[in-house]
Amino acid sequence: xxxxxxxxxxxxxxxxxxxxxxxxxxxxxxxxxxxxxxxxxxxxxxxxxxxxxxxxxxxxxxxxxxxxxxxxxxxxxxxxxxxxxxxxxxxxxxxxxxxxxxxxxxxxxxxxxxxxxxxxxxxxxxxxxxxxxxxxxxxxxxxxxxxxxxxxxxxxxxxxxxxxxxxxxxxxxxxxxxxxxxxxxxxxxxxxxxxxxxxxxxxxxxxxxxxxxxxxxxxxxxxxx
Amino acid sequence: xxxxxxxxxxxxxxxxxxxxxxxxxxxxxxxxxxxxxxxxxxxxxxxxxxxxxxxxxxxxxxxxxxxxxxxxxxxxxxxxxxxxxxxxxxxxxxxxxxxxxxxxxxxxxxxxxxxxxxxxxxxxxxxxxxxxxxxxxxxxxxxxxxxxxxxxxxxxxxxxxxxxxxxxxxxxxxxxxxxxxxxxxxxxxxxxxxxxxxxxxxxxxxxxxxxxxxxx
Ligand SMILES: [Zn+2]
Numbered sequence: 001x002x003x004x005x006x007x008x009x010x011x012x013x014x015x016x017x018x019x020x021x022x023x024x025x026x027x028x029x030x031x032x033x034x035x036x037x038x039x040x041x042x043x044x045x046x047x048x049x050x051x052x053x054x055x056x057x058x059x060x061x062x063x064x065x066x067x068x069x070x071x072x073x074x075x076x077x078x079x080x081x082x083x084x085x086x087x088x089x090x091x092x093x094x095x096x097x098x099x100x101x102x103x104x105x106x107x108x109x110x111x112x113x114x115x116x117x118x119x120x121x122x123x124x125x126x127x128x129x130x131x132x133x134x135x136x137x138x139x140x141x142x143x144x145x146x147x148x149x150x151x152x153x154x155x156x157x158x159x160x161x162x163x164x165x166x167x168x169x170x171x172x173x174x175x176x177x178x179x180x181x182x183x184x185x186x187x188x189x190x191x192x193x194x195x196x197x198x199x200x201x202x203x204x205x206x207x208x209x210x211x212x213x214x215x216x217x218x219x220x221x222x223x224x225x
Numbered sequence: 226x227x228x229x230x231x232x233x234x235x236x237x238x239x240x241x242x243x244x245x246x247x248x249x250x251x252x253x254x255x256x257x258x259x260x261x262x263x264x265x266x267x268x269x270x271x272x273x274x275x276x277x278x279x280x281x282x283x284x285x286x287x288x289x290x291x292x293x294x295x296x297x298x299x300x301x302x303x304x305x306x307x308x309x310x311x312x313x314x315x316x317x318x319x320x321x322x323x324x325x326x327x328x329x330x331x332x333x334x335x336x337x338x339x340x341x342x343x344x345x346x347x348x349x350x351x352x353x354x355x356x357x358x359x360x361x362x363x364x365x366x367x368x369x370x371x372x373x374x375x376x377x378x379x380x381x382x383x384x385x386x387x388x389x390x391x392x393x394x395x396x397x398x399x400x401x402x403x404x405x406x407x408x409x410x411x412x413x414x415x416x417x418x419x420x421x422x423x424x425x426x427x428x429x430x431x432x433x434x435x436x437x438x439x440x441x
């Protein structure tokens with residue numbers, strides 16, 4: 001083993017190597033601090049996997065099971081199409097956010113924040129949320145920034161139209177999301193390998209930001225009427 | 226039961242109990258001819274008593290088995306197939322267990338038997354789903370509202386190891402679950418998931434690396 005080969009370390013850990021290969025890896029691990037740390041991490045994760053703690057199931061399935069017991073008959077199961085339909089619903093929601101916010105701004109009176117900056121922002125966020133693969137961390141962060149800018153602009157516009165306590169709640173929510181995003185960014189920087197887990201989390205945060213954005217737009221619209 | 230699609234079952238005819246420690250509530254095998262005192266102890270095991278009653282048609286005994294094992298069955302379904310199928314699979318696994326109970330003679334612990342039945346049922350569902358998917362599950366896998374209502378803070382403090390496992394991309398999550406949690410070999414996993422053993426190995430190690438921050 002001449003390179004830092006994670007799969008070789010995994011095979012060594014799982015005792016899948018023949019004797020010569022095992023000795024090569026053992027020697028490399030003894031000499032290479034980085035591979036030693038990686039090997040220890042692999043081992044800790046593997047050992048942790050053997051003691052999984054299963055959380056309580058949110059839904060009580062017993063009534064359904066009990067109903068089906070006497071017949072022991074096959075049940076009709078929900079199909080995966082439902083899953084696709086909810087995806088479509090999510091897509092509609094995001095498009096609605098884009099359109100709604102853009103329209104509000106387009107019809108805003110003079111003195112409102114510039115219109116041009118907003119529409120492309122929401123479109124970019126929408127694109128990220130609808131891609132089929134987890135976005136790269138960079139893309140997610142860039143889009144989050146856009147959403148955050150749009151949100152702050154809307155919040156500024158809302159000041160004076162909404163009750164102070166409403167504004168405070170919105171600001172608190174935004175601050176919480178901001179902190180979570182900052183933490184996630186830091187975690188991604190410290191440990192890029194966890195991006196497969198953390199990037200979707202960024203998406204969650206952006207979604208919450210978008211929801212706030214949509215709700216604030218609705219509040220401002222209601223205050224305008 | 227979805228037309229009884231028969232997938233190859235890893236544990237079909239094999240002797241049980243090469244499962245890792247902690248993967249079932251009980252892993253010791255029943256001795257062939259236990260001394261009377263041990264027999265009494267074993268009989269006092271609630272699972273064994275309830276399994277015997279459920280085998281005779283006692284639904285209340287079966288409910289107790291459900292209460293004790295639902296969390297684990299649901300977790301297996303979430304990790305092997307996915308969260309969106311887990312409710313259905315949990316119900317089906319217990320119904321299947323009810324049907325198959327007459328064939329359960331206590332060669333292994335009830336928990337081990339149920340656990341195995343669940344993995345096999347999940348794998349056959351996965352085989353069915355795989356033929357429908359043109360690609361791996363898209364973004365719904367990363368449920369958008371999982372963190373709704375949560376505060377801020379470092380993600381690896383907000384979610385635990387188990388949730389991090391569920392948030393792995395599907396391919397990595399399955400391989401990691403089957404290998405490190407359930408004790409399958411890469412050859413078995415490859416055969417079940419339709420991937421090369423080498424792919425299974427590299428998915429496994431990528432998953433382990435992705436999870437390292439949760440064990441530090
Ligand atoms: Zn090295």
